Amino acid sequence: MVSILAYGGYVPRLRLSREAIVTANSWFNPALKAHMAGERSICNWDEDPLTMAVAAARDCLTGVAKESVTACHLASTTLPFVDRQNAGVVAAAAGLPETATTMDVTGSQRAATTALAAACRDGSGRTLLIASEKREARSGAPQEALYGDGAAALLIGPGPGIARLVASAGVAVDFVDHYRAPDHRFEYGWEERWIRDEGYQKIVPRALEPALAEAGISGAEIDHFVMPCVYPAVTRSFARTYGIRPEAVSDTLQAVMGEAGAAHPLVMLTRVLEQARPGQKIVLVGFGQGADALVFEVEEGIARLEPRIGIGGHLARGRPETNYQKYLAMNGLVDQEHGKRAEIDGQTALSTLYRKRDMVTSLIGGVCRTCGTRQFPKSALCVNPNCGEYDSQDDYPFADEPARVLTWSADHLVFVPTPPAHYGMVQFDGGGRFMADFTDVAEGEVEVGMDMRMEFRIKEMDSDRGFRKYFWKAAPARQG
Missing domain, CATH: 3.40.47.10 (Thiolase/Chalcone synthase)
Structure with a gap:
């Protein structure tokens, strides 16, 4: 059956x-x-x-x-x-x-x-x-x-x-x-x-x-x-x-x-x-x-x-x-002027994307097998100053980890298709921090301590080559 x-x-x-x-x-x-x-x-x-x-x-x-x-x-x-x-x-x-x-x-x-x-x-x-x-x-x-x-x-x-x-x-x-x-x-x-x-x-x-x-x-x-x-x-x-x-x-x-x-x-x-x-x-x-x-x-x-x-x-x-x-x-249904800040070349190094695919596509960070400290991105050295163990990182998935806003900014100078650009530091509940773009928020809605969850989204578009860059962003965990 x-x-x-x-x-x-x-x-x-x-x-x-x-x-x-x-x-x-x-x-x-x-x-x-x-x-x-x-x-x-x-x-x-x-x-x-x-x-x-x-x-x-x-x-x-x-x-x-x-x-x-x-x-x-x-x-x-x-x-x-x-x-x-x-x-x-x-x-x-x-x-x-x-x-x-x-x-x-x-x-x-x-x-x-x-x-x-x-x-x-x-x-x-x-x-x-x-x-x-x-x-x-x-x-x-x-x-x-x-x-x-x-x-x-x-x-x-x-x-x-x-x-x-x-x-x-x-x-x-x-x-x-x-x-x-x-x-x-x-x-x-x-x-x-x-x-x-x-x-x-x-x-x-x-x-x-x-x-x-x-x-x-x-x-x-x-x-x-x-x-x-x-x-x-x-x-x-x-x-x-x-x-x-x-x-x-x-x-x-x-x-x-x-x-x-x-x-x-x-x-x-x-x-x-x-x-x-x-x-x-x-x-x-x-x-x-x-x-x-x-x-x-x-x-x-x-x-x-x-x-x-x-x-x-x-x-x-x-x-x-x-x-x-x-x-x-x-949706690109009008030819809109985005200004000079939108003219940066957005080419993706496909070799780097492949080598870092766990981090970029799956949001895999690391956890120290010696002290248990979690970190993103994964690195050769444990970020815990009381540990500092070398080559001690095992893979750790952060995509489903609850997080909270630690710091944030709303930036009208950085180009995004729907300004302002919201970004900041999020703290995962089980340990680890991540400097992330925010999505699904409007101006005035973000505050320190706000519950967030990670969402897989488009990071930016390379319209010259027809390539979409995907990465993870932080979004409000409870949306109404």
Whole structure:
């Protein structure tokens, strides 16, 4: 038997008001007023699909022995590297062993559901499946309001867990509702009626009906029907057709975050698992150049799972953002003047990155085996003046260590895309100090003694060479 063993999620803190989007653009497209209500999640300037994937993976691995994970699969259509394995970066940052196999799964909006079905059929080890998406849209396009950024992660492996796969079915159909070529930043989509009537209505049943038949259940027995779709009428239509109770149709989260593309099936599934009870039946549908349908039964282990932040916790900590111009600037949708301080060459020495990969990507420092002093970065000499032992450092991971602000500064002279730059010294609770950049804070919010946690983020962008530098920053541990 193969089961989902754990789940985790991540939604960026910032929520862009759809009213701000509509107000800025409805002068030339009045139809946008139909999308006035609610808000969508948006990445901070230092977030992308990889950083969100790491956050979701860390949440999923709460209370899990990381050395037990044998594979890490990352599903997305917006991965930052075309020729560098993105899953490898995530696995290292999440603290997985180098023996874990890594794989990028991409090219379709149902990449995550296809990967989930494959992982459940495999069952040879523990697979960490992460789906993360940051879809871009032109300024003023309806998709700008409908999309949202987010990630979710599932740990799948043999034995009893929190939900087991009962049945699955899938079809591959080259139905092109939208597409994006490698040399194009934005996708091109076809009309809604075509997608609804010829796509969802005719393709999804070819996966859903055999999955229900294999599971031996009717629509009335479904407790949670999870089907991402930006067209609410489509989901309601399926519920009526298959006799699914209206209260069993899961919230698409459109009002509070928008749709996170290939990640959204796992985002919605994670939200459902946060509230599910043993014995309940969950049906998950993924759509995109075909369809996947998976039927799960919630197991007793759901009640024993260690608490995690999940999708619900991240949604609850949202921070409103009404400055549409700031959103455009953070996403490079306007050609903004950054001044002379932004003109420093940002080339990365790839040889140094490789040699220091444990420190840079995994935030590995040292602990002295003689006196127990922890320090970051790791060095040949113990920093304890009462010890001073040479070559006594063992690896010590700091990524999950709680920390507090020891000193801080808010600097308007240093260039960052969203000034001021916050940085300072943080003191780890178990010992060790780290001079870190701060993220997810606004001016006036930082104070000495503030609880912090480490977050994997973009340090800076080398736009000349198309390289992103990742490192760890300190963020408030409790955000509201």
